[in-house]
Amino acid sequence: MRLKDKVAIISGAASGMGASTARLFAKEGAKVVVADLMEAEGAKVVSDINDAGGEARFQSLNVTSETDWEATVSETITAYGQVDILVNNAGVSGSHPDRLNIDTWDEQMNVNAKGVFLGMRAVIPTMQEAGGGSIVNISSISGFVGQRFVHMGYNAAKGAVRLATKAAAVQFARDGVRVNSVHPGVMPAMRTSQMTADPEVRRKMLSAIPIGREGKVEEVAFTNLFLASDESSYITGIEVPVDGGYLAV
């Protein structure tokens, strides 16, 4: 088992790529904290994991709240004794039809950028004390390039995640804390997707992908697994696109 005896907190684990990552990490031996705003959906992921013989618990978390993050870390330590892995995955879509909307900019920076910083800020002291840990920050292809159907706040927030990852990697490497970013391409639409959930828009987006199809949530989960595990022990500060070749064009 690739994560035997590890404890992982995964934000946004009630849905999509976070839920897939939670299920995979549990299968690989991790004790998993499914942290999300959505209690019913999160509880379902937890009961599926526990029914399959794994170990998981739900944690109510709004990633924009410093006190929620403090509670998440302290309750994880009470339940499982340690925090080895954080996957900063929670996010909201930026495919807002009003591309000059100010509220969208603020929401993007608050949830998708600040939420990731608060997560790192909450777990790093515990990881330092324990002698190490692995943080995987979920950015996007939008952290590299602009797109016609996405509000610029999403790109700015995902770009912030990409560079904050490198800064954290450099600053905490000597403490044994590794920090990397994963950049999914066109995946199944997010719960909050507007324009990019439109079939015509999706058809245009898919035509720009060399592999010729959208990604599967499991393909991101397997990448998260490698970066979270000790298999990647000499890797920190990198960015891994999981995008069917989108950024290679």
Ligand SMILES: NC(=O)c1ccc[n+]([C@@H]2O[C@H](COP(=O)([O-])OP(=O)(O)OC[C@H]3O[C@@H](n4cnc5c(N)ncnc54)[C@H](O)[C@@H]3O)[C@@H](O)[C@H]2O)c1
């Ligand atoms: N779906 C895509 O095409 C795509 C592409 C690139 C990157 N991403 C990124 O991947 C990550 C996961 O996206 P997904 O496709 O699984 O989306 P999703 O909408 O299925 O899941 C997002 C999860 O985050 C949770 N969440 C949202 N705001 C939160 C908050 N403030 N506090 C706690 N939890 C919160 C939601 O409740 C949900 O469970 C996001 O960071 C997203 O930006 C998605």
